[in-house]
Amino acid sequence: MRKDTPPRIAVVGGGLAGLTLALALHRAGLECQVYEQAPRLGEVGAGLQLAPSATRLLHRLGLESALRSSAVIPEAMEFRRWADSSVISRGLLGEYCEKRYGAPYYSMHRADLHRALVDALPPGMVRLNARCTMAEEGADEVVLRFADGSEAVADAVVGADGIHSVLRQALVADRPRFSGQSVYRGLVDSRRIPALVAEPRVQLWLGPGRHFVCYPVSGGRLVNFVATLPTSASEDESWSRRGRAADVAAAYEGWCEDVTSVIAAADQVSLWALHDRDPIERWSTGRVTLLGDSAHPMLPFLGQGANQAIEDAVALAACLRDAAPGDLPAALQRYESLRRPRTSLVQERSRGNSTAFHLADGEAQRERDAAMGTPAPERQDWLHGYDVEDSLESHQPV
Ligand SMILES: Cc1cc2nc3c(=O)[nH]c(=O)nc-3n(C[C@H](O)[C@H](O)[C@H](O)COP(=O)(O)OP(=O)(O)OC[C@H]3O[C@@H](n4cnc5c(N)ncnc54)[C@H](O)[C@@H]3O)c2cc1C
Secondary structure: OOOOOOOOOOEEEOOOOHHHHHHHHHOOOEEEEEEEEOOOOOOOOEEEEEEEHHHHHHHHHHHHHHHHOOOOOOEEEEEEEEOOOOOEEEEOHHHHHHHOHHHHHHHEEHHHHHHHHHHHOOOOOOEEEEEEEEEOOOOEEEEEEEEOOOOEEEEEEOOOOOOOHHHHHOOOOOOOOEEEEEEEEEEEEHHHOHHHHHHOEEEEEEEOOOEEEEEEEEOEEEEEEEEEOOOOOOOOHHHHHHHHEHHHHHOOOOOOOHHHHHOOOOOOOOEEEEOOOOOOOOOEEEEEEHHHHHHOOOHHOOOOHHHHHHHHHHHHHHHHOOOOOOOOHHHHHHHHHHHHHHHHHHHHHHHHHHHHHOOOHHHHHHHHHHHHHOOOOOHHHHHHHHOOOHHHHHOOOO
């Protein structure tokens, strides 16, 4: 790296992880170039829950007013029984969360967050139609190669290219692991289910082998739902495709009316096969590192993938900002050693919920419900109370 000039940082992938990193770098006084394979910027999927550990960071990045105007602040998160919708547990969010953690819990449309990030970036930071095929690392720089034959040179490269990451391939020979489950996702006009949206809430109905989640997005005009069910899809099958609302209705036949009324109001659904990967021992090789789903893809059963990506992005930007001239590899090591333990734990717990959420009715289910029904107030502190910038202050690389 040239010691007298700012480092050239390249980010592969313009999803929520890559764009948050670009904004955090920009706010830290460092510029970067994002390379995105898609011909235009946008987000697929529907809803997203954003927890205080991430929203405090997004607010500090200047997005508070954009988020408050598009997101919903749910009053509570409720777990319910599949057959009669009786409440297993109700945890407060809303004002309680803001007071306890100093930042809100949002439910929102993914496209709204993506747009807020894009709007906050200076023009020209994202190059579209740029599918990276390889990163070649030398002693002083990295050469990125793209599918159209072009190249780019950078001092450090960040792979924010999602669960199928090309950059991860150079580090580890693993593959996405199919979970045996798929999700149907959809959006419903909230006027079609007025009783269910009278109070903004995140609601999860737990039943044998499957669970159903819904929460309001887009200022409360729409309700996002995610219906999980066991499937036999293999890794070769389509990752994300249009599903049939009738199939969701059939899979949830016999469930309470709260659930079936949401499904009945859905005109269109998409189907995603759920994959994750095991935590890995390292994310970085010298001048190349990973961020977000490329580093730690997880099942969505804690609603944490994007939250962890946002924490990653702010941590990495701070490490690069503080780097000694010419010592980017040490900055990447500092970032990785802070982030890997936490994201590995979240990956594991997300997998754990895959079993806990889907117990058949019986003794284990009754024990689970009893434990969930009397939660300690500090139960979520490790997740929501965490401030990655505070942790960085006291963190010594290992
Ligand atoms: C059903 C479901 C519900 C979820 N709910 C939540 C939730 O409530 N809260 C939460 O925090 N998380 C949630 N998640 C997880 C969250 O969506 C992901 O963790 C997050 O979007 C990952 O962002 P990313 O930017 O790392 O990856 P991606 O969103 O996959 O973005 C990767 C980007 O890189 C680009 N790209 C890929 N390869 C290349 C290449 N070779 N060259 C150039 N560009 C490339 C892609 O086009 C894409 O734009 C959920 C996930 C699912 C499936």
